[in-house]
Amino acid sequence: MNTEPFLNLDRLIHEKGRLAMMSLLAASTEVSFTELRDTLSMTDGNLTTHIRTLQEAGYVAVTKSFQNNRPLTTCTLTPKGRAAFSAYIDLLEQIVRQSKTP
């Protein structure tokens, strides 16, 4: 068995919540705080910290604005984040393929 893919899994992405976030962001162009929270049924606090983690990694860009006199936080994947996610998915693919071929 090849252990490389496991060792190379990006810790920042390899977490249920953040993996789901990255997948959502990769699928759509931009997603709001409330959309993320409701779609992934996360608590507000939990989501805030995950967003910050990904932001500090340079994986997502966060835009804060106002809409209908209410704060609106939207997230998008940065090119760096998209690349990291793509690489991560490739590793997952290897892991799946590996375990499916005995």
Next chain:
Amino acid sequence: MNTEPFLNLDRLIHEKGRLAMMSLLAASTEVSFTELRDTLSMTDGNLTTHIRTLQEAGYVAVTKSFQNNRPLTTCTLTPKGRAAFSAYIDLLEQIVRQSKTP
């Protein structure tokens, strides 16, 4: 996007180290402590706790014996562990497929 696969990922398996362990165990019939440690380049302490975690979950069976007058700990997947791993891999497959089809 379907968020179900993410939410259902088994926490006990979804950790780099333990995922690698489970994959190794799924591939071979039984693996020794030292093999696991060396193959996955883990520290001893780290490996012990991961083994215990999986054992307490009923995912791996641990056998302690002696060989050449030295302790020998070998791990195997239980049927429960095999089922859990299989389910986990199926979810990974869904996640990969999902992200590959825009």
Next chain:
DNA sequence: CCATTTCACTTTGATTGGCAAAGTAAATTC
């Protein structure tokens, strides 16, 4: 032989990380 080292683990703090309860500020409702 006795001391030291090696081997195969286990136990132990220490740091990190995830998570939700509580907090904040502005707008809305009653």
Next chain:
DNA sequence: GAATTTACTTTGCCAATCAAAGTGAAATGG
């Protein structure tokens, strides 16, 4: 104008990871 709702952020707790140190038995070296 008091209470509630919305959209977050901050704080604190608890669990989990990780490696350094510890253990006990065997092998090695002087």
